[in-house]
Amino acid sequence: MVLEADLHEALRTLAATPRLLVALDFDGTLAPLVPRAEDARALPASAEAVRALAGLPDTTTALISGRALASLRTVAEPPADTMLIGSHGAETWTGPDGAPLALTxxxxxxxxxxxxxxxxxxxxxxxxxxxxxxxxxxxxxxxxxxxxxxxxxxxxxxxxxxxxxxxxxxxxxxxxxxVITADKGQGLALLREAAGATAVLFAGDDVTDEHAQRTLGPDDVGIRIGPGDTAASFTVATPEDLTEVLQELVALRSSGARS
Structure with a gap:
């Protein structure tokens, strides 16, 4: 896939932000959808791009998923400092000092x-x-x-x-x-605050991701993977196409795009 000019320009602007948050859905976004949820794995090139972003200065990575946190950690194998939102926002991990979920x-x-x-x-x-x-x-x-x-x-x-x-x-x-009313929009707001982000990239493929898409502001970039009504500014067809987006963001954030 060749990135559309407007998406490329949006990524260039995003890459120049002082503190960047890259928050990504997992199933259908980093990983192709599979019949058995436990068999899902991120595309290797996408996983590598996330690791590269996590290693850049003033850049925070996060996964925001409908999966329980334990399942998300197993299938995604995220970088150690990647923040996690599980169960559509009911579970959060923003660091080792966070309190575990407790039900009444x-x-x-x-x-x-x-x-x-x-x-x-x-x-x-x-x-x-x-x-x-x-x-x-x-x-x-x-x-x-x-x-x-x-x-x-x-x-x-x-x-x-x-x-x-x-x-x-x-x-x-x-x-x-x-039994907890939460959604990915609330989860993304928590991540944004925890990261002190000045701009956000969010990508997702499902109707549940639209809660997060609708929270994005003019300095953010929202990407929908696959067809469907969306509040995202941009759409790509497949998780493989998102890989190219993430690789381009790595290149731009690593280069003089921030200067």
Missing amino acids: PEQEDLLARAVDVIEQVVAAHEGTRIEFKPAGVVLHTRTAADDVADSAVSAARAELARFEGLSVTDGKRVLEIS
């Missing part, structure tokens, strides 16, 4: 009820899978037939509607349920 007894009870619903849905719908998170549970339907997936999501939503206090969000062949 009421939230623990609500989560147990939600888990019971999804376990029953998975048992009744072939090809669906369950994922457990510290503050939520996920119904995965990527390996189910389309009609089965639709039926599973409908059944889950109907049962979950009986409980107050749940956040239920659709993603790409997933239904995310959380």
Whole structure:
């Protein structure tokens, strides 16, 4: 892919900012989507670009994902000082002094009820899978037939509607349920403040990433990977195309673009 002139110019301007935050979704962004979430891995060239950015002065890298933090660390293998947002903002890691996520007894009870619903849905719908998170549970339907997936999501939503206090969000062949109301926009705001960033690059591929895209200002650069309505200023087709964007940013940030 040859970068469009307006995207290249936006990256050049971004590279000159005093303190840069590069915050990236993982699945579908750094890593191609795969049927089994545990098999996902970042494209090697994208992972190398993130490591290069993390090593540059006045540059902070972050991953902001729907995955639980433990899962994100396993599949992404981020640089040691990369900040992490997991579970769509419910889990955060901005350094070793951060407090771990803790649920109230009421939230623990609500989560147990939600888990019971999804376990029953998975048992009744072939090809669906369950994922457990510290503050939520996920119904995965990527390996189910389309009609089965639709039926599973409908059944889950109907049962979950009986409980107050749940956040239920659709993603790409997933239904995310959380007992904490949080989104990637809130997560990105936290990262921006923690990094003291004067500008941000954010890239993501899913509807859940649009919460973050909508927080971006005129000095920031938002990139959507793949088709779909988006608040991002720019769109690229594939994670492989994003690799080129990240490599170009490394080159610009490493060169006289900041001078």
